[in-house]
Structures are given as structure tokens and as C-alpha cells.
């Protein structure tokens with residue numbers, strides 16, 4: 001068996017991983033939520049590694065509130081950077097491979113084509129900056145790492161863009177949604193599957209990988225498709241060039257995902273197909 005520690009287990013991705021893992025009989029997942037294993041309690045994290053010596057750690061724990069991070073930067077950095085640095089050190093000390101999740105928001109969004117893993121980063125908000133420092137800490141302290149950058153993650157679990165829009169549309173709320181940001185929505189179950197395949201496959205080269213569903217869209221077109229799928233009036237979704245938010249978002253969030261497709265021999269689904277699975 002491959003013994004895997006899952007941190008942040010009650011979040012969106014953590015929940016999807018727990019629902020998917022039964023399709024991977026060689027993987028034994030020890031799922032810990034934030035109260036069972038708080039990444040900020042460094043002694044308790046070390047005690048876990050000392051006692052259980054997992055083969056892999058999947059870190060699904062993070063501070064993910066993009067706008068609030070502008071006012072709570074200290075908190076965002078402590079979870080997304082300092083706790084991640086400690087986790088990487090523990091993985092190095094106890095010979096554990098780390099799969100860590102990062103974001104399209106490490107880029108400034110000015111590039112005119114999809115972002116490659118090797119492209120220059122340049123976050124334009126506090127959340128993105130905190131996630132980038134987390135990435136750098138892993139690269140500094142641990143060779144045996146996979147950093148999976150993903151974008152626009154959604155599912156039927158908890159509060160995310162898909163569930164929020166679906167709830168509002170079902171109540172007949174008129175929505176104004178931005179057309180000025182481009183990206184690829186990612187079904188969190190697909191990301192969970194890729195993570196589990198990565199663990200199972202074992203010989204994939206360490207480093208940074210991008211993963212999202214394919215075909216670029218906008219938040220507006222994504223929301224229109226949600227409306228179509230749940231069979232509410234699509235005219236409830238109106239386009240807007242600007243939607244005021246505390247944090248700035250990158251204009252281009254599209255990630256090039258060929259590296260992971262080739263490494264895993266995995267055919268990435270397009271975002272509309274992936275979305276239709278959640279109907």
C-alpha cells in the first residue's frame with residue numbers, strides 16, 4: 001500500500017480526493033481536517049510524520065479567500081507560505097514526497113498565450129503572492145515535490161463559484177459577470193483523479209505541473225453554461241467588462257497543461273464536458 005497523508009481534508013479538493021480514492025485500491029489515504037492536523041501547529045505536524053512516516057503528503061489545506069487576503073495578508077502568508085515551508089521541511093526530514101496545490105494567480109495575466117510551467121511569475125494580489133512564496137519554499141527545502149498549479153476550481157462541494165452561481169440562478173437572481181478575465185475552469189474531481197494517478201504512477205519527474213480542464217473561456221461564458229445546464233433562463237446572466245473587487249485578478253489565467261498530460265498519459269477533458277458531469 002502507498003500511505004498518503006491528506007491535509008486540509010474538509011475543503012473542496014480534500015473532499016473530492018476522499019470521494020475518488022476508492023477507485024485507487026493501492027492508495028491508503030489518512031484524511032486530516034484542519035482541527036485534526038493544523039498546519040500552523042508545527043510540533044503536531046512533526047509528531048504526525050514521526051509516528052506515521054507517510055510515503056506521500058497531499059496538501060489540500062490553504063487560505064483561499066482572494067479578496068479577504070488583501071486585508072488578512074498575514075494570515076494568508078502564514079498558511080500558504082510559512083506552514084507550507086514547515087511541511088516541506090518535514091517531508092524532507094521524514095522522506096515523504098509532497099504534492100502541493102498552487103494557482104494560476106501566481107502569474108500577472110499579461111501574457112497573450114497559455115502560461116507554461118517555466119514562465120515568469122508575478123502575482124498581482126496577496127493570495128497569489130502568498131501561494132508563490134509557498135512554492136519557492138518547497139523548491140528550496142524538498143527535492144521530492146510536485147507543485148500542481150490549477151485554476152478556477154469548482155465542484156458540488158462547499159462554496160465555490162459554481163455552487164454560488166447555481167444557488168443564485170435557482171433563486172432567479174440577475175447576475176452581472178465579467179468578460180475581461182480568461183481562464184480554464186477545473187472540475188475538482190478531475191484534479192483529484194490526476195493527483196491520485198500521480199501517486200500511483202510513482203516514476204513521474206518532480207517539479208511544477210499545470211492542470212486545468214481544457215479550452216479557455218471567461219467567467220461570463222462559464223456562468224452562462226451553468227445556467228444552460230441547470231435549465232434556468234440564460235438571460236439572467238449579463239456580461240460586464242468590470243466587476244469591482246478588492247483584489248485584482250489576472251486577465252489571462254490560461255495554463256498550458258501539456259506537461260502533465262504527457263507525464264501521465266492522461267487525456268484532459270474540455271471544461272464544458274467536465275462541467276456537465278456535475279449536473
Ligand SMILES: NC(=O)C1=CN([C@@H]2O[C@H](COP(=O)(O)OP(=O)(O)OC[C@H]3O[C@@H](n4cnc5c(N)ncnc54)[C@H](OP(=O)(O)O)[C@@H]3O)[C@@H](O)[C@H]2O)C=CC1
Pocket residue numbers: 007008009010011012013014033034035037038039040059060061062063064079083101102103104131150151152153154158160
Ligand atoms: N478554489 C479554487 O478556485 C482554487 C484553489 N487552488 C488551490 O487548491 C487548493 C485546494 O483549494 P480548495 O479545496 O478549493 O480550498 P478550500 O478553501 O475549499 O479548502 C481549504 C482547506 O484548507 C483548510 N485549512 C485552512 N487552514 C488550515 C490549516 N492551518 N491547517 C490545515 N488545514 C487548513 C481549510 O479548513 P478550515 O475551513 O477548517 O479552515 C479548508 O478545509 C488550495 O491550495 C488552493 O490554493 C488553486 C486554484 C484554484
Ligand SMILES: Cc1cn([C@H]2C[C@H](O)[C@@H](COP(=O)(O)OP(=O)(O)O[C@H]3O[C@@H](C)C(=O)[C@@H](O)[C@H]3O)O2)c(=O)[nH]c1=O
Pocket residue numbers: 064065066067102103104105150151152153161175176177178181219243245249
Ligand atoms: C460573484 C461575482 C464575481 N464576479 C467576478 C469576480 C472575479 O473577477 C471573478 C471570479 O469570482 P470569484 O471571486 O468567485 O473567484 P476567485 O476567488 O477569484 O477564484 C479564484 O480562487 C482562487 C482560490 C484561485 O486560486 C483561482 O484559480 C480562482 O479560482 O468573477 C462577477 O463578475 N460577478 C459576480 O456576481
